[in-house]
Each structure stands twice: as C-alpha cells, then as structure tokens.
Amino acid sequence: MKKLSVSELAKLYGYSRQAIYAHINKGNLSKGSDGLIDFSEALRVFGEPQIKASTVNQSQSINSQNLTEVDMLKRQVDMLEKQLNQSLLRENQSIERESFYQEQIEAMQRLLDVPKPNMTTFTDQKSNRDIATDPRLESETNYDGLTTSEQTKDKRIPVPEHVEPEPPKRGFLSRFFLPNG
Structure with missing residues (x-):
C-alpha cells in the first residue's frame, strides 16, 4: 500500500501538520519505522479524503x-x-x-495560314520604286530632250513659306499708353 509523509497527509485531508502529529501522539494514528504513515491507516482514522x-x-x-x-x-x-x-x-x-x-x-x-483567293500576298506584289529614295531610278529615266539636266536633277517644286512680318518693337511706356497696333 502507499505510504505518505505527514505533510502529504495534511494536504490530502486538508488538516494542518500539527493536527496530524496530535493524532499520532494520542495513538489514533501510527507511523512506520521509516517515519511514513500507511494510507490504509489514514483511511481508518480520517476516512475517505474529500475532493x-x-x-x-x-x-x-x-x-x-x-x-x-x-x-x-x-x-x-x-x-x-x-x-x-x-x-x-x-x-x-x-x-x-x-x-x-x-x-x-x-x-x-x-x-x-489560309490565303484568300482574291487577295494578293506580299510576295505577289510588284515593287513600286520610289524616285526619292532609290537613286537607280534617276539613271533609268528616258531623256526626252525637252528638259535640261538641271530640271531632271531636282524634280521637287519649291513652295514658298508664308511668314508673318514681325510687328515693330515698342518702348516701355508705349506698351501701356498707346493703342495696340
């Protein structure tokens, strides 16, 4: 059976250690030679411990x-x-x-991937050479005798730029006192 010390027994039953020693001194409770109290002895004296x-x-x-x-x-x-x-x-x-x-x-x-029958693909098209970007075309042109060599070199027509004339500069005071003109 399980053996308990005095302090363990006091905690289990909710008594003080002095109360446990008082029961031992009266002879109600006996201690073993090892100083421990047998649990069956505690059950006989105190009954079942209260939870x-x-x-x-x-x-x-x-x-x-x-x-x-x-x-x-x-x-x-x-x-x-x-x-x-x-x-x-x-x-x-x-x-x-x-x-x-x-x-x-x-x-x-x-x-x-499916080519349309009525449309031409990129490879089918004839290359239209641009006179401005391809210098070979200049040499291929026919000389008809009506134009000079200077006229054949520059086929662009110059367009004059329209430039508005600048208004005359005005002095500091005339900006404030004279009408805009």
Missing part, C-alpha cells in the same frame, strides 16, 4: 478549455477546407480559360 471543490473546478475548467480549443481547431479545419475547395475551383477555371484561349489562338492561326 476539494477547487480540484473539481480546475478539472472542469481544463475540460472546458480543451473543448473550446477543439471547437476552435474544428472551425479552422472547416475554414481551411473551404479555402482549399475555392483554390481548386479557381485552378479548374483557369485551366478551362487557358484551354479556351489556346483554341482561339489555334483558330486564328489557321485563319492566318
């Missing part, structure tokens, strides 16, 4: 804390499941969107 209300309240508060923690963890698990489902849904939508766009790109590429 304090504080220990019951502590165990109930611990249980309620555990329950609130469990509830909180359950809510967190539910929230994480919802977030996971939403992200999976978004991922599926993005995959569908990507495949749709890929189909659109392929359709447009097929349209670009």
Whole structure:
C-alpha cells in the first residue's frame, strides 16, 4: 500500500501538520519505522479524503478549455477546407480559360495560314520604286530632250513659306499708353 509523509497527509485531508502529529501522539494514528504513515491507516482514522471543490473546478475548467480549443481547431479545419475547395475551383477555371484561349489562338492561326483567293500576298506584289529614295531610278529615266539636266536633277517644286512680318518693337511706356497696333 502507499505510504505518505505527514505533510502529504495534511494536504490530502486538508488538516494542518500539527493536527496530524496530535493524532499520532494520542495513538489514533501510527507511523512506520521509516517515519511514513500507511494510507490504509489514514483511511481508518480520517476516512475517505474529500475532493476539494477547487480540484473539481480546475478539472472542469481544463475540460472546458480543451473543448473550446477543439471547437476552435474544428472551425479552422472547416475554414481551411473551404479555402482549399475555392483554390481548386479557381485552378479548374483557369485551366478551362487557358484551354479556351489556346483554341482561339489555334483558330486564328489557321485563319492566318489560309490565303484568300482574291487577295494578293506580299510576295505577289510588284515593287513600286520610289524616285526619292532609290537613286537607280534617276539613271533609268528616258531623256526626252525637252528638259535640261538641271530640271531632271531636282524634280521637287519649291513652295514658298508664308511668314508673318514681325510687328515693330515698342518702348516701355508705349506698351501701356498707346493703342495696340
């Protein structure tokens, strides 16, 4: 059986140590040779130890804390499941969107690859050479004898610029006292 010290027995039954020693001195309670009291002896003298209300309240508060923690963890698990489902849904939508766009790109590429019968492509067009940018064209022009060599060199027609005449400069006081003119 379990053996208890005087202070352990006092705590268990809620007595002071002096009260436990008083029971030992009266002979109601016996100590062993090792100085410890057998628990069966304490049961005979004091009866079953009373469970304090504080220990019951502590165990109930611990249980309620555990329950609130469990509830909180359950809510967190539910929230994480919802977030996971939403992200999976978004991922599926993005995959569908990507495949749709890929189909659109392929359709447009097929349209670009098929040449239209009534349209000319870039390679079919004849190159129109520009006289201003291609110097070879000047030498290819026919000399008709009516124009001079100076006229053939510069085929641009000069256009005079329209420049407004500047108004005459006015002095400091005339700016304020004379009418604008």
